[in-house]
Amino acid sequence: MTQSDMPDAQAGPVQVRGTVLTVRRVDAYYAMTLVAPAVAARFRPGQFISLAVGGPDTSMMLSRAFFIHDVRADHGGTVEFVFAARGRGTQWLAERRARDVLDAVGPLGRPFPQPRDPANCLLIGGGYGSAPLFALATRLRERRCEVDFLLGGASGERVFGALTARRTARSATITTEDGSLGSRGLVTDMLDQVIHDGRTDVIYACGPMPMLRQVTVLARRYDIPVQVAAEEAMACGTGVCMTCVLPVIGSDGITRMTRSCVDGPVFRGEQVRWDDIGTIPFDAFGAPGWEPRAHRAQGRAGAAGPAPDGQPHAGDGDATAGGRADGAVTDRIAGNGKPKAVPIGRGRAARRLGHGG
């Protein structure tokens, strides 16, 4: 549980009955457009929508969450999202047709913070994890930022939005594991070259957890702030079920099991204790044997050593940049113009991409 309060009612999510406008295949994925004016009006890039699946007598009790790809003004306001038909719920969604009505809640979660001043932004997507990055790219360009894309997937048809990225961005680098599109390999293989070429000031990433972890590790070597949109399995999307928690370091330096639906899905990369996902770190707030240590929390900046996993706490050195406010990114950008040439270790990068969702 974090100390954050829920957003106020005006800006918060709404529960609506959305009418399906279109469901279309996009390579290996599906894109659904839903008429939901109230959701579209509140949307900011990085937010997601949660849908009930299976109809009124469904045996599927959990809602399905999807990053919003884009919103448009037509039909009063539409919302588009991208998904892979992998389970019974998403298969049911893929079989919807125009004029079907769905129960939807959104927009949910905290959006991507955006730099106040023009900056070189690198947007990294794995699989259809790239979907939320295109609306972000539009907003960034409106703020006179330069946008570079680095997209990857298992194969060419699993790289969502490659064409749009090439058409709209300053540069678009594509990687596939089978080499069927762009260069063979993982997005993280190309990351240092893209950072050098684009003189990247800030990185945004969305995709599978191993990719987000590796992007965070590499970005930290260049001292580039990275904002990740994490996809953790969730039952509700609204903050009540407590299933989507990640070990996240708060601005006070304390690790909490944090709900990725209401306190995320966007986190600063170095806030997330990637190697501890799937565990309760022993020093997490409320972990077995945990005791309130006020003196430690207050005096930890600089004094506290790194966590056992080797990830520094937010109180240490250069990880202190800002809170979650929109200005956080720009705070980090100052003095970051020249990336330091640091050799990129392979580490545990050899993980498969393109399996987001």
Add this chain to the structure above:
Amino acid sequence: MAVDLRSRLGHVELPNPIMTASGCAGAGRELAQFMDVSRIGAFVTKSVMLGPRSGRPTPRMAETPSGMLNSIGLQGPGVDAFLQRDLPWLLSRGARTVVSIAGSTVAEYADLAARLSDGAGVTAIEVNLSCPNVEHRGQVFAASPEDSAAVIGAVRGQARYDLPVLAKLSPDVTDVAAIAKSCVSAGADGLSMINTALGMVIDTDTMRPQLASMTGGLSGPAIRPIAVRCIWQVREALPGVPIIGMGGVRTGQDALELILAGASMVSVGTTLFHDPSACVRILRELEEELSARGVERLADVIGLAQQPNAVTRTLSPTVRARRI
């Protein structure tokens, strides 16, 4: 026709019988975005413990046929944070708050009851007995009539005299009525049932249990027949004790089923995960269901399924004629 939906929890009268189920509605703020928390009969909080708890590792849930399995591990910030932030907020929104409490020892439950009795805005205390008893080899309190009675007695002793104490019972027992009797003898003013049923899911791809903690609590419509059975048995054994029924309620008709079995109040749980305003919808549907059957007062149908002769007496002449 407007139906009189008022219901009683001990000496406390509630405007209607629909409540949230503990652990499915957070501490109020999350759901308040989608519904008015003062509209429902009472808001039941996620179980509060003395200190902060990080809960269990992920994955914490699995979808099952008409239900879900969860193993959250009572994650929460502890009673101090609850009293500072959540309870005043619920009070400010006009919610009637039932605070669920959980502990590892009898003394922890007693401390919690004492702490909550000081604060304004508590309508009742619900005692979550499905917690491992560290003084009894980790067996859950709810599994033993003696352990349950010890907790309820301690809570009743520490709670303010005018706060109803509700015992939340587990279905994973041989004789739920025996546990219920034991709790009422120890001072429980009402009984909440049922908590989740213990279950397990194995992922056939990884060939391992799907939850990090192996087993979890099963909830959703899959367990509704178990809830109906437990409510029936306890109502039969203790006809005078109010029951808060819960277990897979998705519609007003489901709520009516639990009421007919003997529940005075009905909590909505897992359904909130895909329909955050479900409580208000179910309340409306329940009123429609009662109205359609010619029922003028909710109190007339509580436990009605156990009184075959009363059914015809209660229903209005038109409905009676249709039945005959």
